[in-house]
Amino acid sequence: MIVETTDCLYDFRFQHAQLEITGRCNMRCQHCRAWHEARVDMPLELVKKALRFAMSEADDDFRLTISGGEPLLHRDLLDIVTAAKGLGIESMIITTNASLATEKILFDLDNLNVPNLAIQVSVDSVVPDKHDEFRGSPGAFSKAMTAFERLRGTKLVPSLRASLTPDTLPEVEALVQLAIEQGARRIGLGSVIPAGRGLDNHRLLMKPQQKREFLEAVAYCKKKYPQIDVTTEDPLKFALEDCPWDCGDGVDINDGSFFGGCTAGVSGFNVDSEGVVTPCAVFLEPIVNLKDVSVEEALEIYRTSPVIVRLAERRFSGRCGECHLKRLCGGCRAVARGYNQNYLGEDATCWLNGVSRSECQI
Amino acid sequence: MDVPEVAPDEFSELRCLCSISRHQQAIIKYVVQLESISGERMTKKIVKVKLGKNACTTSGSYK
Numbered sequence: 001m002i003v004e005t006t007d008c009l010y011d012f013r014f015q016h017a018q019l020e021i022t023g024r025c026n027m028r029c030q031h032c033r034a035w036h037e038a039r040v041d042m043p044l045e046l047v048k049k050a051l052r053f054a055m056s057e058a059d060d061d062f063r064l065t066i067s068g069g070e071p072l073l074h075r076d077l078l079d080i081v082t083a084a085k086g087l088g089i090e091s092m093i094i095t096t097n098a099s100l101a102t103e104k105i106l107f108d109l110d111n112l113n114v115p116n117l118a119i120q121v122s123v124d125s126v127v128p129d130k131h132d133e134f135r136g137s138p139g140a141f142s143k144a145m146t147a148f149e150r151l152r153g154t155k156l157v158p159s160l161r162a163s164l165t166p167d168t169l170p171e172v173e174a175l176v177q178l179a180i181e182q183g184a185r186r187i188g189l190g191s192v193i194p195a196g197r198g199l200d201n202h203r204l205l206m207k208p209q210q211k212r213e214f215l216e217a218v219a220y221c222k223k224k225y226p227q228i229d230v231t232t233e234d235p236l237k238f239a240l241e242d243c244p245w246d247c248g249d250g251v252d253i254n255d256g257s258f259f260g261g262c263t264a265g266v267s268g269f270n271v272d273s274e275g276v277v278t279p280c281a282v283f284l285e286p287i288v289n290l291k292d293v294s295v296e297e298a299l300e301i302y303r304t305s306p307v308i309v310r311l312a313e314r315r316f317s318g319r320c321g322e323c324h325l326k327r328l329c330g331g332c333r334a335v336a337r338g339y340n341q342n343y344l345g346e347d348a349t350c351w352l353n354g355v356s357r358s359e360c361q362i
Numbered sequence: 363m364d365v366p367e368v369a370p371d372e373f374s375e376l377r378c379l380c381s382i383s384r385h386q387q388a389i390i391k392y393v394v395q396l397e398s399i400s401g402e403r404m405t406k407k408i409v410k411v412k413l414g415k416n417a418c419t420t421s422g423s424y425k
Binding site: 012063231234253256 | 394406407408409410411412413414415416417418419
């Protein structure tokens with residue numbers, strides 16, 4: 001895909017896409033990013049169209065995330081995974097609260113023989129009541145643990161995902177230990193992002209020093225527990241003084257062709273249950289609705305979208321614009337959008353060069 | 363059309379794009395010279411994007 005800016009023609013391929021196959025959910029999570037979305041299932045034909053859209057510009061190691069809402073509520077889930085496999089997608093993740101992860105559905109998913117199909121179970125606290133309250137669903141923790149038990153008898157890849165708040169920040173290591181006990185091969189930890197319902201629940205958002213403590217704790221666990229893949233999507237991890245995550249061999253982080261950290265819209269995109277394409281699942285700037293146009297038309301709209309052009313230019317303002325880590329980190333564009341109503345603004349949760357929260361809306 | 367040096371095959375899509383939107387003058391290694399229908403000429407750098415390892419792929423993470 002070629003994206004034309006004022007002085008460059010950027011040539012890139014999608015590495016991943018996330019499809020929110022349903023807006024329906026059986027929980028009421030305090031931080032839900034999809035809270036505003038219609039409670040509808042994405043029709044199978046629209047799912048297939050979104051897959052064609054992704055694969056027409058996909059990289060060789062493309063990965064697909066099937067999400068929601070709660071994706072296990074979609075009656076065509078098996079057909080969706082089959083369709084993706086049929087297009088050559090070998091690496092998929094299904095994100096779930098696991099309350100509907102019956103032995104039968106896990107058995108059926110396992111029998112589809114996708115080379116790398118991960119079931120990512122959300123667990124946000126090691127304290128059952130705290131997790132249940134955060135998820136707005138009594139018994140949620142117990143159901144998640146049952147799902148991990150059931151996954152042990154399959155070829156599916158068990159994974160744990162935790163969304164942390166200032167309240168659960170001290171639980172990072174305990175969550176990693178829980179993930180190991182439950183047989184998870186990977187644990188992804190992130191902070192609540194000001195998008196969807198998270199935009200209204202300010203007490204769930206970390207302040208800069210809390211964000212630093214959080215990322216330092218995740219980095220500590222990555223080194224301490226090599227038996228599990230401990231990771232975080234937060235681009236600010238590259239601002240740590242002793243960052244254990246590498247950005248690739250032989251790369252020049254100051255080169256204009258290098259895109260690290262937040263690569264929303266460039267490395268991939270999100271599609272909500274109604275077909276609206278956004279740069280990522282929490283960066284909810286609409287680009288095109290796949291329902292309205294052909295795949296070819298959607299690609300043309302995408303590559304000429306002012307949002308995508310600006311993300312390719314990477315000309316940020318505030319501290320992110322002046323930061324020496326601009327290309328390696330870039331700050332979270334969804335955080336910038338949530339705090340500043342400007343997705344090119346600074347990531348207000350960054351601790352570098354002081355804190356300018358007075359300039360922010362929250 | 364005078365094309366001093368042919369671009370790598372990976373930029374075939376770019377050549378196609380240019381032929382549709384503008385009159386392509388030449389592709390010289392990693393720079394393309396363009397001329398608009400109104401006659402305005404410009405040069406743009408071709409950037410093959412390199413994605414860093416461990417970049418944020420919120421897909422599969424945040425939920």
